[in-house]
Amino acid sequence: MIIGLIKEANDPRVALVPANLAKLKPSGIEFIVESGAGANAFYPDEDYAANARVLGRQEVLQQSDLLVSVHPLPETDWPLLKQGAILVALFQPFADPDIVPALEKQGIRAFSLDMIPRTTLAQTMDVLSSMASIAGYEAVLLAACNLSRYIPMMVTAAGTVKPSKILVLGAGVAGLQAIATARRLGASVEAFDTRQAAKEEVESLGARFVEVEGAVDDRGAGGYAVQQSEEYLQRQRAEVQARAAKADIIITTAQVRGRRAPLLLPAATVEQMRPGSVVVDLAASTGGNCELTQDNKIIRHHGVTIIGDSNLAARLPQDASLLFGNNVANFLKILFKGDVPDFANEIVRESCISVKETESAPIA
Numbered sequence: 001m002i003i004g005l006i007k008e009a010n011d012p013r014v015a016l017v018p019a020n021l022a023k024l025k026p027s028g029i030e031f032i033v034e035s036g037a038g039a040n041a042f043y044p045d046e047d048y049a050a051n052a053r054v055l056g057r058q059e060v061l062q063q064s065d066l067l068v069s070v071h072p073l074p075e076t077d078w079p080l081l082k083q084g085a086i087l088v089a090l091f092q093p094f095a096d097p098d099i100v101p102a103l104e105k106q107g108i109r110a111f112s113l114d115m116i117p118r119t120t121l122a123q124t125m126d127v128l129s130s131m132a133s134i135a136g137y138e139a140v141l142l143a144a145c146n147l148s149r150y151i152p153m154m155v156t157a158a159g160t161v162k163p164s165k166i167l168v169l170g171a172g173v174a175g176l177q178a179i180a181t182a183r184r185l186g187a188s189v190e191a192f193d194t195r196q197a198a199k200e201e202v203e204s205l206g207a208r209f210v211e212v213e214g215a216v217d218d219r220g221a222g223g224y225a226v227q228q229s230e231e232y233l234q235r236q237r238a239e240v241q242a243r244a245a246k247a248d249i250i251i252t253t254a255q256v257r258g259r260r261a262p263l264l265l266p267a268a269t270v271e272q273m274r275p276g277s278v279v280v281d282l283a284a285s286t287g288g289n290c291e292l293t294q295d296n297k298i299i300r301h302h303g304v305t306i307i308g309d310s311n312l313a314a315r316l317p318q319d320a321s322l323l324f325g326n327n328v329a330n331f332l333k334i335l336f337k338g339d340v341p342d343f344a345n346e347i348v349r350e351s352c353i354s355v356k357e358t359e360s361a362p363i364a
Contacts, residue, residue, distance in 0.1 A: 001339075004058060004064025005033045005048075008071060012040035012317035013324060015089070016067045021051040022330040027333075034060045041317035063269060072099065084343075088328065090114050090127065093353050094258035095286065103327045103354035107240045109341075110268070116331065122347050124330040125171055129173045130323040135312040136177030136253070139280040140166070142312070143249040144185065146298075150274030152186025163188045167243050168207070169264050169289060170253035171198035178251045178300055179205045190243060192236075210243060212236045233262070240264055245272040252289035253282045265290035267301070275303025284308030 003024075005016050014037050021031050031052035045054045060067075061080040067073060067097055069089045073081075091112035093100050103110050113127045123129075144151050147164065154161040166182045168175045171193035179202060184190045189207035191198075199209040212235055244250055244265065250273075255261050261283035270279065270292055281288045284295040292301050293308040300306070313320045335341055335348055343349045343357035 001028070001336075002030045002032060002063055002065045004060040004067045005031065005037050006060055006067065006073070007034045007037040007039075008069065009074065011070055011311070011314050013068050013070050013314055013321045014038040014043060014317075015166050015321075015324060015328055017041075017321050017325040018047040018051065019322075020325040021048065024329055024332060025051050029332075032060050032063055032299045035188050038321065041321040043318075043321065066332075068332075070324065072110075072284045075102065078108065081108065084109075086111065088113065088335075089333070091353060100353050107355060109355035110353050111331075111335070111341075111348070111351045112353045113328070113331070113351070114137075115353060117346055117350050118220075119347075121318040125327050125334075125347065127222060127324055127327045130327055131313040131320065132172065133173040133177045134316055134320050134323070135282055135310075136174035136179075136251075138315050139174070139251045140178050140181040140185065140249075141310075142307060142315075143251065143278045143280045146278045147249060147306065149248055151182070164248035165190070165246055166249040166251065167192070167210075167240075167247040168251045169240065171195070171202050171209075172253060174253040175251070176201055176205065178253070182249075183207065187249075187267065187329050190247075192240065192243075194236075210239060212239050237264070237266065237269070241266075241269040241272060242253075244269050247273065248277050250277075250279045250290075251282070252279070254289050255283045255286055260287040261289050263287075263289065263291060265292075267291045270304050270306070271302045272302050273302075277304050277307045279304060279307045281306065281341070282310055285310035 010182055032051045033048045033054050034057045035054050039147050048054055058080060059075055064083060064085055066086040072089045072091050073087055087108060087110040091099050091110060092114050093112060095179050116122050116125050118126060149164055150161050151164045153163040164187045166187045166189045168178050168191040171191050183206045190210050191202045191207045192210040202209040252264055254264060279290050281290045282294040283289045284293050288308055290306060292306050295308045334345055341348055
């Protein structure tokens with residue numbers, strides 16, 4: 001089987017790193033890599049060449065039995081694919097309802113990495129968690145770079161500066177990493193989450209858990225937030241506004257799969273914050289948790305800097321590619337049984353979004 005790796009159009013990350021190829025090659029897989037695929041993540045062609053053929057983009061597209069990428073392969077490249085080729089990427093079918101019909105129309109089998117079940121068995125393949133952890137870490141550093149104040153307490157001859165107060169909304173993977181990073185920097189941290197189960201995790205990291213009673217149970221939501229009642233949202237907003245008025249930094253991470261991100265920070269709440277404060281909204285691509293967020297933009301409102309970015313993992317492309325590649329490599333190890341995808345495996349079955357098992361055929 002020939003697995004191809006391509007260069008991303010608008011992302012410095014790469015879906016597999018050279019170390020992944022070295023571990024997978026003994027299983028009989030042949031690799032071909034587009035020249036420059038890893039360059040922006042600081043993985044040069046010569047590192048790939050030890051275990052792969054480095055070719056031009058068209059050759060990789062035409063020769064691959066399975067093509068791996070971070071983002072979906074552009075539709076303009078689909079006509080170049082080998083008959084029966086399989087695509088593996090972050091297709092995000094909940095966010096892009098047109099992608100599955102388009103793949104089905106072309107008869108292209110695709111496996112979406114964001115559809116891998118978020119279960120214990122699939123933890124080593126969980127790209128969403130790996131990237132969310134990086135995003136949570138980077139969110140704190142980005143906020144610190146835009147904050148008008150110190151993060152830790154400073155005792156100097158000129159006087160004592162109190163530690164910054166950071167409020168994290170959403171204590172999933174990104175939120176917990178943000179909490180841990182903020183605590184390492186010496187901030188005073190509070191965190192809110194609709195899941196009561198998050199309280200112990202938040203407190204174990206040295207942060208204070210903000211409770212609002214009456215949340216809908218979301219244990220079956222796979223790590224995403226769920227839609228809450230309007231009554232609950234009103235009480236939540238009141239509590240958040242009270243905390244936000246005292247916060248130097250707010251980091252928001254809450255997303256509802258397939259729906260607009262919940263509104264946690266109305267404009268009126270932002271206007272209660274001290275000038276010089278910062279909001280980092282990781283849910284920007286799905287509408288944002290802050291009413292004022294603009295995706296992929298940094299704006300200022302009433303002296304508060306609002307950063308909308310749902311792709312912060314790409315700011316650390318080398319380690320993000322390493323973790324992404326490890327997740328993908330673990331998925332590839334269980335993807336096939338013989339020459340066909342192993343649809344008896346729940347992870348494989350649930351991640352397939354087009355041309356499913358009833359239409360299974362051997363890889364050429």
